[in-house]
Amino acid sequence: MNTPAKNSVAGHAWKIEQALDLYQVEAWGKGYFSINEHGHLVIRPNTEATAEIDLYDVVQGLKARDLHTPVVIRFSDILAHRLRHLAEAFGAAIAENDYRNRYAAVFPIKVNQQRLVVEEIYRYGKQFGFGLEVGSKPELLAVMSITEDAPDRIIVCNGFKDASYIEAVILATKLGRTIIPVVENFEEIHLILGFAQTYGVRPRIGVRVKLASEGAGRWRESAGEKSKFGLFIGEILDLHALLKERDMLDCLQLVHCHPGSQLQDIRRVKDAINELAHVYAELKLMGAGLRYIDIGGGLGVDYDGSGTNFESSMNYTLNEYASDVVYRIKSVCDARAVPHPMIVSESGRAIAAYHSVLVFDTLGSSTLDRFKATGRPEEDYGGTEDLPAPVRDLFDGFRSVNERRLVECYHDALQAREQALQMFNLGYLSLEFRGLAERLYWATCTKIRDLCRKLDEIPEELENLEVMLSDIYFCNFSVFQSLPDSWAIGQLFPIMPIQRLGERPTRNAVLADITCDSDGKIDRFVHPRESKRTLELHELIAGEPYYLAAFLVGAYQETLGDLHNLFGDTHVVHIRLHDEGGWWIEEVVKGDTATKVLEYMEYDTDELRPGLARDCERAVREGRMTLAEAQAVKRFYDKELDGYAYLEVE
């Protein structure tokens, strides 16, 4: 796969392996992503090099079909692989531990409620007997239609429930669904029992346990005594007594916990499962008909590839998770001599994250090291006026930069610039000299940075220079719409170019989106230790598109995204491997048009048009516009209302 590097810097050729290493592709990609001999990012849906999809090729193919970036590309085969991987990991753990029951995942649809995604998960999960989890009435309505005629697939119902939610659950039981409402607040049991009696149904009931073992990380409060949901042990005992009194103990079939999302540390998983298994065993011994133990979500995704307990990572593998879960439950059950329950997990992120990639184009860049100087006033400043003192100092400073005095030179430049600014603000420095001071300052910083790059160890005070001088690459997407967790909770997503990976990247940049919001930026990137503040990118070439992609965006991002600046949903396509090689497009969901996002905000475009038409007529009557121009304005308006909200760069 090593191609001769297209470019070389200081005589060192650049190899594709270096790009793999630089962007940590193998660490976070878990076999699903790599780079081919063309220097393009490739997708390996089955984690095998024998079947690859060239992402750059896909983007070109979509463009030829008028589907422009930004676009979310869902790789359905990855979704299928994730489900298989989960089933196999638990299958192996079950066999290894001689566990006498089976495992099923129920996909929590809140992680990605898009119909096509849920349907695919449901379809691919059939062979493993996987089900679905819902957390609200609308989610239940969606799932009730998808799970038609599938009595063996479990539906777990979490979240706050009112009477009609519970009535729907009881009716679904009557329809033949294996549907389990999980009691999260004690009052819900009365509703369940009431509707069960009304419709003559023997319901399956679950109960969410308020674990004492706290969760960890950002979602630590999903578990523990302060958690929003779940019953205290005392309440569970009351629930047990109530069911016993009604001779319905056999209906209590599932115990549930959710130790928090993105569990970074395997110890939290072990603690929670251990506690839940003991609750299961006790209730079982007290006569409850328990058949399922539902360990909730939390199985993490190693977004930064560090394999550590950082927030964007996890210090365990899927196999280790499965093995620990099965082992803990079995140990407790064996010690208490109760039967092994069926293990259910509500793994969301771990199923959905990998399969979606957001690809966006760059629109241009702004660079700070573009300020050049020679250090000779006659060349850098052609004027005849005497140079003000701080500007003279900046000239001297620029000329005297050398390897032995880097920190000192930096301090001098800082001070001179400050003095220049003070003089300007007091009216003693012209705009022209201020511009010259600015140029000399940045040129000096660039010179210092370039010398720092040659040092083995960079002085601490100059460590920030790279970040300070980093470029801004303007990118055609909205962070708020497409990567909301990056903005809201500082979630790291792997981001990298999808082409020119056989070339050494020579720029360090942060990314800015096209919203008019200074928060619409990305300035933290994955790195094996902590995170890095800039991303290595290639110099933009005029007239040549340069695409970047954000990976592992299939979980939570699509539904949490918002309409800031009225940037709506991007185009979405489903790409699959073709049996005869290559790829093909299975589904296309066009992104929001301007009309659609305006309608979300209660604008009626049929009412907007007449106002504009009247204005055009007025302009024609008053001679400000020709009729042809007025028609062109109206046509433009109509076209844009039907157009994509993102920038369409020719």
Ligand SMILES: Cc1ncc(COP(=O)(O)O)c(C=O)c1O
């Ligand atoms: C009750 C419940 N189950 C499952 C999940 C999914 O968690 P994850 O995506 O971490 O697997 C969540 C998410 O927070 C949840 O609240």
